[in-house]
Amino acid sequence: MFNFILILVFLGGIIGGVISSVAGGASIVSYPILLISGVPPIFANITNHGALIFDYMGAISSSTKELKGHWKQAIFYAMSATVGAVFGTYLLLAFPSKVFEKVVPIFLVLSGILFLIGNKKKCSTKVVPKSLIIVIMFMMGCYTGYFGGANGVILLAALQYLTNENFLVNNAIKNVICGIANVVAFIIFIFRSQVYWLQGIFLAMGMLIGGFLGPKLLRHISVVKLRWIIAILAFMQAIYFFIQSY
Helix, strand or coil: CHHHHHHHHHHHHHHHHHHHHHCCCCHHHHHHHHHHCCCCHHHHHHHHHHHHHHHHHHHHHCCHHHHCCCHHHHHHHHHHHHHHHHHHHHHHHHCCCHHHHHHHHHHHHHHHHHHHCCCCCCCCCCCCCHHHHHHHHHHHHHHHHHCCCCHHHHHHHHHHHHCCCCHHHHHHHHHHHHHHHHHHHHHHHHHHCCCCHHHHHHHHHHHHHHHHHHHHHHCCCCHHHHHHHHHHHHHHHHHHHHHHHC
8 A cells, every 4th residue: 555655656746747847836736645645734845845856857957958048047046046945944944834825826826817918028137127036036935945835837927027038948947946946945954854755755756757758848839828738727726725725
């Protein structure tokens, strides 16, 4: 029975990894899977942080084409988000994540709407003040360290309005930001909290595979279809987190 559960965790990691690398929101699959395997809620959140690192590793290695010429931009965003992630992890260890849990469904609905009305006039990063970008990335990093549910979807929606890049590039940049922020957050959790390593390892192996497959699938889907897919995923996750929180 225990072996079956670990296989289920592995398969959930693959599915969650694909979802996360394509749009974000692996937690809609990975978090419940960890709970089913017997991991308590707060430790499921922490163990999930560690597994997601491998998802982003797979996604980044599969997105080198999109990241070419954008590494400097991605690292700049990631640095601000990482500072926020450090702050967020200490908030999680000090306070329950109930406040953010109740706000997540609202963020997701707004993100889904933004994707559906995404035929906007492109803006240049030169127009958006760097100070504003730093503040937004810091807040996203703080959210990632504190709760992190569906942070990829919300971050991707923000990036399409902060940058002048196409969807595939923004998705690759999102994976770099989330990946680095998750690494830093997880290192802190290792020393300050408990990680369920066995379930985490099986989940991480699945996410590595799913994360690698996701960006490859994206290259064969039209932008219009992508917007609808991500919007639907955002609304599905909004319903899931609404049920969890309320």
